[in-house]
Amino acid sequence: MARPSKRNEIAMQSLPLFLENGFKGTSIDMVVAACRVSKPTVYRHFPDKNALLVAALEYWRDAQPDLDWSTVAAGALWTQLEAQLVTPEAVRLLALCIGEGLRFPDAQRVLFKHVEHAWRAPLEQWAKRQGLDVESFAREFDQRLLHQLMTPAVEQ
Known part of the structure; x- marks a missing residue:
């Protein structure tokens, strides 16, 4: 390599x-x-x-794996998202951009665009293909992400 x-x-x-x-x-x-x-x-x-x-x-963004949305099962959706996309490192980056983003707006835009491209838009497209309520899935995604951001990391 x-x-x-x-x-x-x-x-x-x-x-x-x-x-x-x-x-x-x-x-x-x-x-x-x-x-x-x-x-x-x-x-x-x-x-x-x-x-x-x-x-x-x-x-970091370029090193992230793409989630194959064609293989995502409805029952395992949130588990797969958390395992592949909403990783502790990704959540920490979001927290950094939310907390200090005014200091580095260009970097903040890079991360938020990645979140939209890698998480939100594919999730909404997936829900639509499944015949599910897209708005409900988007709201649940936001709630789960907010929960991750607000939950203190447990020291290992």
């Missing part, structure tokens, strides 16, 4: 820092230390922290 580019490597390794410390709490110096690169190297690839978070979210 090919080694990721330096840009992708920095983006990939910075994501856990953003998830752990938030946008404001993650410094470029922390990224430099985690990635074992120089500060000029980070700034060569990213003009600012917003651009770095955009790249990290794009890298």
Whole structure:
């Protein structure tokens, strides 16, 4: 397997820092230390922290598996969604974008567009194909996602 580019490597390794410390709490110096690169190297690839978070979210988004909606059974819908799409990492990213999104609107748009493309729109299309009430499924999706966002993570 090919080694990721330096840009992708920095983006990939910075994501856990953003998830752990938030946008404001993650410094470029922390990224430099985690990635074992120089500060000029980070700034060569990213003009600012917003651009770095955009790249990290794009890298994360591109690495997410697609859910094959043709195989989703009605009885297992929510279990499959939670296992494949609404992962703890995805929920943490949403929480970060909701909580601090005004600091990084470009990155927030990347994540919210991904949620719409990967979760909401396919769910609504699936419900429509099943002859189910699309609005009810969209509301339930919102409620389940909100529940995930509002439930504190249990320390392992």
